Amino acid sequence: MIEQFAENVDLGLSKSEKTLPSKYFYDKNGDELFIEIMNMPEYYLTRCEMEIFTTQTDELVDSFRADKNEYFELIELGAGDGSKTRKLLAALSDKGYQFDYLPVDISQNSLEQLQLSLQHHLPLVSVVPKHGDYFEMLGSVKDSHHPKIVLFLGSNIGNMTDTVASDFLYQLGANLSKNDKLLLGTDLIKSEDIVLPAYNDESGITHSFNINLLHRMNTELGANFDLDAFSHAPEYNEDEGIAKSYLLSNKEQSVKIAATGKTYHFRAGEKIHTEISRKYDDDVLAKILAKTDFSVNSKFTDQKNYFANYLLNRN
Numbered sequence: 378m379i380e381q382f383a384e385n386v387d388l389g390l391s392k393s394e395k396t397l398p399s400k401y402f403y404d405k406n407g408d409e410l411f412i413e414i415m416n417m418p419e420y421y422l423t424r425c426e427m428e429i430f431t432t433q434t435d436e437l438v439d440s441f442r443a444d445k446n447e448y449f450e451l452i453e454l455g456a457g458d459g460s461k462t463r464k465l466l467a468a469l470s471d472k473g474y475q476f477d478y479l480p481v482d483i484s485q486n487s488l489e490q491l492q493l494s495l496q497h498h499l500p501l502v503s504v505v506p507k508h509g510d511y512f513e514m515l516g517s518v519k520d521s522h523h524p525k526i527v528l529f530l531g532s533n534i535g536n537m538t539d540t541v542a543s544d545f546l547y548q549l550g551a552n553l554s555k556n557d558k559l560l561l562g563t564d565l566i567k568s569e570d571i572v573l574p575a576y577n578d579e580s581g582i583t584h585s586f587n588i589n590l591l592h593r594m595n596t597e598l599g600a601n602f603d604l605d606a607f608s609h610a611p612e613y614n615e616d617e618g619i620a621k622s623y624l625l626s627n628k629e630q631s632v633k634i635a636a637t638g639k640t641y642h643f644r645a646g647e648k649i650h651t652e653i654s655r656k657y658d659d660d661v662l663a664k665i666l667a668k669t670d671f672s673v674n675s676k677f678t679d680q681k682n683y684f685a686n687y688l689l690n691r692n
């Protein structure tokens with residue numbers, strides 16, 4: 378795990394345009410900061426998706442076209458704290474569907490919290506947690522032959538480039554069977570005055586979230602990043618509908634990383650690209666789905682039309 382982290386960091390920091398993979402945001406500290414982000418006034422995404430899950434629960438359940446007499450697996454990729462899914466789990470359980478809930482998450486800590494909270498709130502729902510990253514989990518999805526409904530919520534797909542998203546959905550489709558379903562949560566393309574503050578909040582939580590990546594390298598890879606010598610610098614291109622987060626070097630500096638045995642140089646003002654947060658519309662989704670086995674069945678949006686949950690059918 379540490380070797381892979383070091384390898385990924387070395388690869389990213391050796392490029393002429395430096396990058397770091399966003400999946401390393403999520404250690405214990407990063408998980409906690411992300412929960413704070415979801416509660417920030419500027420971060421509308423979670424509230425909008427929660428509104429959809431709260432006000433259209435029955436419609437979502439109906440869209441799955443599940444058979445009450447046939448057991449199915451409800452798999453959630455990147456489950457996080459599962460608060461939205463709880464609405465769905467409660468409705469499915471109340472309506473008498475037969476299913477197991479399989480939350481998949483890169484964070485062992487989040488999975489444990491989720492399991493405890495579900496045991497408390499929904500003791501009748503059977504929970505089978507899976508620890509790992511989504512890509513690793515794709516193969517294991519295929520091991521069972523029961524019908525599957527996959528949840529990929531929270532705009533998590535937005536943290537992939539379009540090419541990676543398309544490839545990911547292609548592979549997910551290849552591991553599913555005809556008429557399995559995918560519920561995909563996407564943040565919709567909208568103006569900069571709404572999107573940018575969500576990634577640049579007044580209280581500086583997103584700053585801490587981004588800087589935590591450097592802190593993590595200091596503690597886990599023996600790096601000597603001066604955390605005050607970098608700033609959080611998000612950008613949003615409204616035409617493309619893509620937000621990007623950067624860490625900006627406030628001065629010319631060098632950083633040593635013991636785990637890679639190398640020193641990395643940063644120019645004053647040089648940026649490290651740490652995250653992409655892609656926003657969607659029907660056309661963007663259609664292009665991403667073009668080479669996959671999925672087609673759009675229905676679309677659920679919040680009242681402001683900020684966020685959409687697309688129900689996709691595996692053809």
Ligand code: AVI
Pocket residue numbers: 414422531532533534535536575576583586652653654
């Ligand atoms: C997890 N993911 C969908 C979040 C997003 O909106 O891209 C991560 C995040 N990064 C900064 N704020 C939130």
